Amino acid sequence: MWKYILKRLVLMIFTLFLVITATFFLMQIMPGTPFNNPKLTPEALAQLKTTYGLDLPLWQQYLNYLVGAAHGDFGISFQYQNQPVSMLIGQRLPVSAQLGAQALVVGVIVGLFMGAISARNKNNKIDGVSGILSTLGISVPSFILGIILVYLFGFKWPLFPVSGWGTFSQTILPTLALAASPAAVTTRFVRSEMIESLGSDYVQLAKAKGLSDKEIVNKHAYRNSMIPVLTLIGPMAAALLTGSTLIEQIFSIPGIGQQFVLSIPSKDFPVIMGTTIVYAAMLMVMILITDILTAIVDPRVRLQ
Amino acid sequence: MMAANTEDFVIVGAQSSDANEHIAKPALSFWQDAWRRLKLNKLAVISMWFLIFIMAFAVVSNILVPQKAANSFNSDKVGVYKNLPPNSGLPIPGWDGKIKAPGDNSATDVYASQGVPDGKKFILGTDNIGRSVAKRVIVGLRISLLVAIVATLIDLLIGVAYGVFSGWKGGWIDNVMQRIIEILSSIPNLIIVTMLGLLLGSGVLSIILAIAMTGWLSMARQVRNMTLSLKERDYVLAAKSLGESSTKIAIKHLIPNMAGTIIVQVMMTVPNAIMFEAVLSAINLGVKPPTASLGSLIADAQAMLQFYPYQILIPAVMLVLISLAFILLGDGLRDAFDPRASED
DSSP states (O other), rough: OHHHHHHHHHHHHHHHHHHHHHHHHHHHOOOOOOGGGGTHHHHHHHHHHHHHTTTTOOHHHHHHHHHHTTTTTTOBSSSSOBBHHHHHHHHHHHHHHHHHHHHHHHHHHHHHHHHHHHHHTTTSHHHHHHHHHHHHHHOOOOHHHHHHHIIIIIIOOOOOOOOSSSHHHHHHHHHHHHHHHHHHHHHHHHHHHHHHHHTSHHHHHHHHHHHHHHHHIIIIIHHHGGGGGGGGGGHHHHHHHHHHHHHHHOOOOOOOHHHHHHTTTTTTTHHHHEEEHHHHHHHHHHHHHHHHHHHHHHHTTOOO | OOOGGGGOOOOOOOTTTTHHHOOOOOOOOOOEEEEHHHHHOOHHHHHHHHHHHHHHHHHHHHHHOOOHHHHOOOOGGGGHHOOOOOOOOOOOSSSSEEETTTOOOSSEEEEEEEEOOOOOOOOOOOOTTSSSSHHHHHHHHHHHHHHHHHHHHHHHHHHHHHHHHHHHHHHHHHHHHHHHHHHHSSOOHHHHHHHHHHHHHHSHHHHHHHHHHHHHHHHHHHHHHHHHHHHSHHHHHHHTTOOHHHHHHHHIIIHHHHHHHHHHHHHHHHHHHHHHHHHHHHHHHHHTTOOHHHHHHHHGGGGGGTHHHHHHHHHHHHHHHHHHHHHHHHHHHHHHHHHHHOOO
């Protein structure tokens, strides 16, 4: 087990190293930097380049960046001068993490309920309705759902605030918009897992020894269908990352997604690079946690 | 021992070869069988016809609504034609050229107040510089479909080739190739798409490439797993011992046998590509204006959502319907190809 975790950690660090290297060199060949302004005098340009360490040879810039990144230092923002990227990201990370966690928890809980209910009502109306809802949840991208929610509950029936962050009511609409997709994925998954469990030998045995339907479902079928849901958390986290950037923009939430989107038109490369690395690290940690949890909970998963 | 008197028995025909070998149903090939099962799934069939219709429409619309007609606007008359609500010419509330301003209960006839000449109607309204939303959506639909389908085809080519090669070679080559997939898939797609978008600049081709770069991973993984199991089959062994080359075995035996999985995977890739196109547009890395895509139409109309929701409604509905149709058809095909799954 420990060997497995160690191996994964090493692979993760190696991947992060590759990501940092790739982003660094990609940024070197990106067209257009904020220093292309023709109004800049040569002296001012040289001054700027020294500030950002761009006058050093490339390999030295790369080493500096690598060492800095290992310490969580991603340089200074082009756009907001004097602001280290790590500070910009650090301020915004908790907001994005809270939004993502809320959406994940709401989505998974709703999905667990809906999946179990549809499996127990297989092929009747309740299953049908939940099937329609979960298919819609998968095919409506979260930013479109976000726009719909803004229109309906922000403008048409102004029940919730549609922008900003801080109070609980401000988190409701963005959380709902983001939670729909994980809820739908979980519903579909739990439903098919549960139908499989209900037809399995151990459920037959439980029936044969005279357990009530309720006990069979709660004690045997449901528990065994919940384990594989863990494997979904990794991919869902990836989807949440994508979704949250646009959702943060739509709802004006000061998270790292919004920062990322704002940095693109202004070509604020240090911020883009820093965000990229943080995103990749977050996703990798989520996938690692998912895999370890799955291995702990389900001994059938063989660790190689 | 009593000898049985054969005359006491009557032959009922249980042994007759005719009765034994009569086949009640015609023999169906894999594809015929899948098609028969798919036809039972109404939603999948409706989705299939919808998609065929949309794609045919997108092709034909090249003649009916050229790109120029949708992009051009009369700069002198922007004030007259801008932000006109949908007008069907019939007294249907919400579709009669009248719109309610927020906080106002009476609808105003915008066509009259902006001085639009009589008889001029925009069935889906106009945007903020007076271009017909209907035309913009048709052109946008075309671009979005083009982006999604071409990106998916690239994914298909890379994914299948990579997967078959990796699975067929096995050993350290497979190991290295799988690690590469693992590394690439631990980078969020959004990041890869954004980076490539930044690098290649905006434009249809660069969007296609950016989206294609992320989509092939899951295809490659699935094809590789299928290859691992299929290459142990007897027919592959037979082909090998007959001296068939590896390339030929892959093309003639492996790929046809995993066609079902591949088709289902393609159906799931297209909606993803459509969504990523929209995401790119929303973060200013999409198609260059005045070109429109469903994503750019949604992104552009979002600023005025409170006042002109109709401008966002149509492209958003189109985008969702197309994704939905692909997903439903994909689900239907998966069940049709794998009868065990549909027994649930």
